[in-house]
Amino acid sequence: MPQQTPEYQTHERTLNRPVHFVGIGLHSGRSAAMVIHPAPSGTGIQFERVDVAPGKRIIQAHWSNVSDTRLCTVLSNPMGVSVATVEHLMAALAGCGVDNAVVQIRGSEVPAVDGSAMPFVRMVESVGTRAQSRPRHYAVIRRTVEISIGDSYAVVLPDSVPGVTVSINFADRAVGYQKCRIELTPGAFNSDLASARTFGFLADVQPMRASGRALGASLDNTVLVNHGSVVNPEGLRFADEFVRHKALDLLGDMSLLGARFVGHILAHRPSHRLNSSLLVAMLSEQNALEYMTAADLLGYAGSHGGRTNFRRRAHTLAALVNPVRGDR
Ligand SMILES: [Zn+2]
Structure with a gap:
């Protein structure tokens, strides 16, 4: 292709x-x-x-x-x-x-x-x-930045095509280990991520409601998981809808940069806290980002020999994203 x-x-x-x-x-x-x-x-x-x-x-x-x-x-x-x-x-x-x-x-x-x-x-x-x-100005990732919080981590890498690779690992076998890699080419957001819904576990519902959270959650707006099954009668929109939703959340949080990023983000077990910390890390690291116009970007993509390098590095990093039993 x-x-x-x-x-x-x-x-x-x-x-x-x-x-x-x-x-x-x-x-x-x-x-x-x-x-x-x-x-x-x-x-x-x-x-x-x-x-x-x-x-x-x-x-x-x-x-x-x-x-x-x-x-x-x-x-x-x-x-x-x-x-x-x-x-x-x-x-x-x-x-x-x-x-x-x-x-x-x-x-x-x-x-x-x-x-x-x-x-x-x-x-x-x-x-x-x-x-x-x-x-429009784009935030081009020029240097690798990585962070971890507990068992979660994220790495941003230079790449001429914006994209994300996200993995999750939940103990419930209805979710389990899932990984998705999305390059944000035209139409990819709409076709691959936009319709992935938020999800939750039945066992968490009562404790969350007791503390005043998830009060508006229902099967109309949440995929509910219970002991290896999806409760919603309509089932899933994608076999790996859970990890796609995490990728959607990551992109939503990354948009708080105030400019579209150009680079690749690898995230394992991302959370809003991890996403937000990643933004802070990217902005704190000197020369990690460079703001460019679309015209600058054409030159960058054309001269960027790093595409092959990127693939090798991403492969190495992705190999570190291993499922851990019981990880959640
Ligand atoms: Zn979400």
């Missing part, structure tokens, strides 16, 4: 028209109404909590505003106003090529919809996007 090349859009993009959603939050169980508005170049993705006082409403979708990563990614502004479970929406906006948007939300958590990014993708695609005046 011929190698597809990624689509390096030359300019920032926004939506053509606003799109509306209403739904309940996965953790809060509360209803939230949300409108995604087009926004000028340079805005980035901004959340606007229309249910709080003016002057405290804006929360920039930026890695520096991540305030909690225990179950989902929560963003907070310096006034302590927050918005939770941003990751699927953020992944959808990045996947649809939206650089600038204002997400007005009445409520503290992004609606779960079906537990994947696909409903957001469909809504954005229903209005389409348009190019804006400002050239």
